[in-house]
Amino acid sequence: MTPILEITNLHASIDGTEILKGINLTIQPGEVHAVMGPNGSGKSTLASVLAGREEYTVTEGTVVFHGHDLLDMSPEDRAREGLFLAFQYPVEIPGVSTANFLKSAVNAQRAHRGLSPLEPAEFLALMKERMALVEMNPAFLQRSLNEGFSGGEKKRNEIFQMAMLEPTLAILDETDSGLDIDALRIVANGVNAQRTPHNGMIVITHYQRLLNYIVPDVVHVLWNGRIVRTGGKDLALTLEERGYDWIKTESSVEA
Amino acid sequence: MSEVPDSQHVLDDVVQREYQYGFSSDIEQELLEKGLSEDTVRFISAKKQEPEWMLEWRLEAFRTWQRMKEPTWPNVTYPVIDFQDIIYWAAPKKKEGPASLDEVDPELLATFEKLGIPLDEQKMLTGVAVDAVLDSVSVKTTFQEALKKVGVIFCPMSEAIQEHPDLVRRYLGSVVPVGDNFYAALNSAVFSDGSFVYIPKGVRCPMELSTYFRINARNTGQFERTLIIADEGSYVSYLEGCTAPQRDENQLHAAVVELVAHQDAEIKYSTVQNWYPGDAEGKGGIYNFVTKRGICEGARSKISWTQVETGSAVTWKYPSCVLKGDHSIGEFYSVAVTNHYQQADTGTKMIHIGKNTRSRIVSKGISAGRSQNSYRGLVRMNATATNGWNYSQCDSLLIGDQCGAHTFPYLETANSTATVEHEATTSKIGEDMLFYCNQRGIDTEAAVALIVNGYARDVINQLPMEFAVEAQKLLAISLEGSVG
Ligand SMILES: Nc1ncnc2c1ncn2[C@@H]1O[C@H](COP(=O)(O)OP(=O)(O)O)[C@@H](O)[C@H]1O
Numbered sequence: 039m040t041p042i043l044e045i046t047n048l049h050a051s052i053d054g055t056e057i058l059k060g061i062n063l064t065i066q067p068g069e070v071h072a073v074m075g076p077n078g079s080g081k082s083t084l085a086s087v088l089a090g091r092e093e094y095t096v097t098e099g100t101v102v103f104h105g106h107d108l109l110d111m112s113p114e115d116r117a118r119e120g121l122f123l124a125f126q127y128p129v130e131i132p133g134v135s136t137a138n139f140l141k142s143a144v145n146a147q148r149a150h151r152g153l154s155p156l157e158p159a160e161f162l163a164l165m166k167e168r169m170a171l172v173e174m175n176p177a178f179l180q181r182s183l184n185e186g187f188s189g190g191e192k193k194r195n196e197i198f199q200m201a202m203l204e205p206t207l208a209i210l211d212e213t214d215s216g217l218d219i220d221a222l223r224i225v226a227n228g229v230n231a232q233r234t235p236h237n238g239m240i241v242i243t244h245y246q247r248l249l250n251y252i253v254p255d256v257v258h259v260l261w262n263g264r265i266v267r268t269g270g271k272d273l274a275l276t277l278e279e280r281g282y283d284w285i286k287t288e289s290s291v292e293a
Numbered sequence: 294m295s296e297v298p299d300s301q302h303v304l305d306d307v308v309q310r311e312y313q314y315g316f317s318s319d320i321e322q323e324l325l326e327k328g329l330s331e332d333t334v335r336f337i338s339a340k341k342q343e344p345e346w347m348l349e350w351r352l353e354a355f356r357t358w359q360r361m362k363e364p365t366w367p368n369v370t371y372p373v374i375d376f377q378d379i380i381y382w383a384a385p386k387k388k389e390g391p392a393s394l395d396e397v398d399p400e401l402l403a404t405f406e407k408l409g410i411p412l413d414e415q416k417m418l419t420g421v422a423v424d425a426v427l428d429s430v431s432v433k434t435t436f437q438e439a440l441k442k443v444g445v446i447f448c449p450m451s452e453a454i455q456e457h458p459d460l461v462r463r464y465l466g467s468v469v470p471v472g473d474n475f476y477a478a479l480n481s482a483v484f485s486d487g488s489f490v491y492i493p494k495g496v497r498c499p500m501e502l503s504t505y506f507r508i509n510a511r512n513t514g515q516f517e518r519t520l521i522i523a524d525e526g527s528y529v530s531y532l533e534g535c536t537a538p539q540r541d542e543n544q545l546h547a548a549v550v551e552l553v554a555h556q557d558a559e560i561k562y563s564t565v566q567n568w569y570p571g572d573a574e575g576k577g578g579i580y581n582f583v584t585k586r587g588i589c590e591g592a593r594s595k596i597s598w599t600q601v602e603t604g605s606a607v608t609w610k611y612p613s614c615v616l617k618g619d620h621s622i623g624e625f626y627s628v629a630v631t632n633h634y635q636q637a638d639t640g641t642k643m644i645h646i647g648k649n650t651r652s653r654i655v656s657k658g659i660s661a662g663r664s665q666n667s668y669r670g671l672v673r674m675n676a677t678a679t680n681g682w683n684y685s686q687c688d689s690l691l692i693g694d695q696c697g698a699h700t701f702p703y704l705e706t707a708n709s710t711a712t713v714e715h716e717a718t719t720s721k722i723g724e725d726m727l728f729y730c731n732q733r734g735i736d737t738e739a740a741v742a743l744i745v746n747g748y749a750r751d752v753i754n755q756l757p758m759e760f761a762v763e764a765q766k767l768l769a770i771s772l773e774g775s776v777g
């Protein structure tokens with residue numbers, strides 16, 4: 039089986055500072071990988087590099103996405119090929135309604151696959167169905183994208199967009215931050231509903247809490263630009279109990 | 294969904310890279326020689342077989358113009374214009390004034406068809422009557438008969454001078470006097486054609502009225518003159534569009550538009566200005582020096598200006614409202630886009646004279662490339678403007694870091710009961726926004742179009758539906774290549 043994603047010895051830097059220092063990670067279809075780690079360890083950097091942010095320079099290593107060189111693709115082509123990033127800090131676009139934004143996104147992705155744009159009625163029906171997954175009010179469709187949304191509403195909107203775009207690889211960057219327990223459950227349900235045997239997910243989180251709802255197949259601990267521990271879902275529980283210091287101490291001993 | 298314009302159409306069209314109206318047509322034309330003198334004025338007037346009073350009016354304007362100096366206060370720079378190096382009269386051969394469709398030169402019809410303005414009433418957008426002006430003359434005015442039935446006069450200015458001299462004499466120059474400014478004086482002396490509209494008392498004009506201006510001839514100036522009168526309790530929505538061929542030399546366009554709204558009348562005037570802006574290196578393009586002013590003469594009258602300005606090399610234009618009638622309302626909604634080396638100095642004047650007069654200004658400037666975009670606006674509350682109210686919002690959006698955005702608000706208040714509010718913002722299309730769009734599969738060019746249309750939404754929404762879509766496309770097209 040071809041893996042969805044295969045990261046080998048990935049090094050990346052920004053403004054001359056190396057942040058990722060040799061990441062190895064392989065995701066098979068159907069798998070959910072959690073990436074945990076203390077603040078500043080490089081989790082968002084990894085997500086940004088995979089999504090293709092230009093500020094980062096890949097200095098070494100390869101990333102293969104569905105058998106193709108991911109690093110060679112533009113950010114929009116990565117998206118059109120099925121990579122989705124739920125942003126830690128979603129941006130606001132004044133005057134552009136959520137519906138209009140999504141229509142542009144969905145139709146751009148459809149065009150890439152040689153499909154014609156969806157009919158307005160069909161599109162509206164699809165949006166309403168997918169919003170229901172995260173219990174989002176359809177009134178949000180006419181509001182400017184993320185403008186004046188609460189932190190929780192922005193995160194739900196990210197997962198709603200994911201549901202509309204049906205990615206084969208979703209990277210969720212701290213989607214749990216800023217959510218109260220009810221919202222967390224709703225968002226997690228929305229994500230779980232999108233798990234299939236064919237797609238993969240990278241769930242980035244600082245806390246174990248989210249992983250009670252989105253149960254991962256593999257847990258990685260990222261620290262100082264490297265994956266220093268990989269284990270099953272129990273690793274997250276151990277981390278919760280013992281904190282990151284435990285890993286830090288052990289890793290520095292090993293290093 | 295009630296989303297006004299469908300951005301998808303816009304985005305689909307964005308692939309077109311060049312100014313798409315840059316072609317020129319091979320129409321047999323009668324051209325006057327270059328140069329400007331009293332004889333030029335007499336020639337134009339004679340060509341149009343104008344009555345004596347009209348010629349006198351023009352000559353008076355010409356003499357006034359000769360005593361005036363070109364304004365230098367706008368925040369734009371361009372080489373000195375040689376007014377003797379311009380042709381002041383260019384007309385398609387043989388036809389004098391409008392004709393029935395089968396009398397119009399097929400090449401002319403083809404030109405307008407190519408511009409998306411079919412002059413065959415069967416093919417037209419229903420509900421829009423068009424006056425098509427090519428260079429110095431009106432080619433065809435559609436739906437004139439239908440409009441006549443409700444008493445609406447919609448005809449070329451040259452025809453109005455012949456057919457409705459009383460109205461023309463009463464109103465021409467009543468809002469923009471002959472000596473108002475250098476370019477208004479020049480226009481008054483040599484104006485060739487334009488549209489005339491009169492809406493009788495109590496009539497709601499049953500269709501959108503629209504004039505499409507096309508410059509075709511080389512080295513000519515275009516000086517159109519538009520006069521719209523809305524009598525008591527009437528309503529009209531009018532739209533003006535314009536394009537010109539792509540040429541290396543600059544061409545001068547100096548128009549005057551006058552609006553008069555009587556008691557309880559409303560005039561909604563929209564412009565989609567797309568004169569040739571010059572190329573990416575700043576070569577060629579139209580100098581667009583325009584005077585537009587409306588007077589709310591009667592109580593509770595209303596004048597609303599909406600403009601989407603994407604074209605021209607240099608623009609100098611301040612559609613204004615004189616709020617004379619008590620409780621009258623003035624509005625100005627503007628999107629001005631400049632890219633490459635374009636320069637725009639545009640804004641409005643709201644002159645509050647009557648009691649309880651209200652005005653609203655929404656200006657959205659978008660600058661890209663090495664362009665310069667200035668908003669210049671005056672709000673004046675006269676001593677008589679008890680309880681006058683104005684709200685101004687002036688936003689600037691920058692794309693890239695080599696362009697400039699400037700705001701020059703002027704405020705004069707002589708009445709302490711008046712309220713004036715001004716808000717201004719400057720923002721940039723950030724990497725974060727573009728990356729977010731890219732990450733959803735939207736390429737950068739389409740993302741800029743989407744973001745800019747969102748930014749301009751409050752103004753675009755003021756346009757009649759058919760033109761809103763057109764305007765969105767224009768915004769997208771004029772900003773192509775603005776993000777590297
Ligand atoms: N422009 C920059 N120059 C140098 N270091 C940076 C820059 N931007 C981010 N970093 C550093 O990169 C590290 C990783 O950040 P990030 O990936 O956001 O961490 P996480 O998401 O795990 O909290 C942090 O130590 C941060 O300070």
Ligand SMILES: [Mg+2]
Nearest residue numbers: 081082126212
């Ligand atoms: Mg982070």
